Amino acid sequence: MSTGTVGIVLVSHSAELAAGAAHLAGQVSGGTVTIIAAGGTDDGDLGTSAAKVTDGLRRADSGAGVVVLPDLGSAVLTVRAVLEDHGEAATVLIADAPFVEGAVAATVTAAAGGDVKAVAAAAEEARHVRKL
């Protein structure tokens, strides 16, 4: 844990959804993890923004890597395009997970000191956890 905790980037088609999920995940995990909301287009419409994702990845990385959660499949296209364009040294994993549950599970695992693989795995396990 010498390089800090894994950062989280929430990529949503909605700025409000990304911000709300980031707030919730931050509250549940105790506020020690960097969670960046990258929602909406550059104009504030529904959609995703390569610029916001790029900025989010940069701000979320403290050296321990970043886990990205897309809300819907088409957000993955934006994330992949950004990663191909930049190819930075930072370790970035995209988690295939339910957005809200995945954000909460990933952030809690990051807060506990998990590495990028553990954080992404926690998010992906969310699809198997029942709420009823």
Next chain:
Amino acid sequence: MSASFEQEIALEGDLHARPAGALAVAAGRFAAAIKVTAGGHTADAKSVLGVMGLGATSGQRLTVSAAGPDAREAVAALIAILSEATKVGG
């Protein structure tokens, strides 16, 4: 050296999202395998969604059990969190 420990606590409040999160963050820092059991259901203490899925409510008895090198410390830490965090709610 590996060991198993468990302890029971009566919840003073419902196990909502924030106390469940505090529990799972703390649990994740231990090497031991840790389980929480309430109302006949058991969850991995390191899984915040699993802990929330227990739906544990005020007055219910909850058991924390751990197995592993730091099991004793893990149980003590989680019981302390449960006794504090569930008073706050949220």
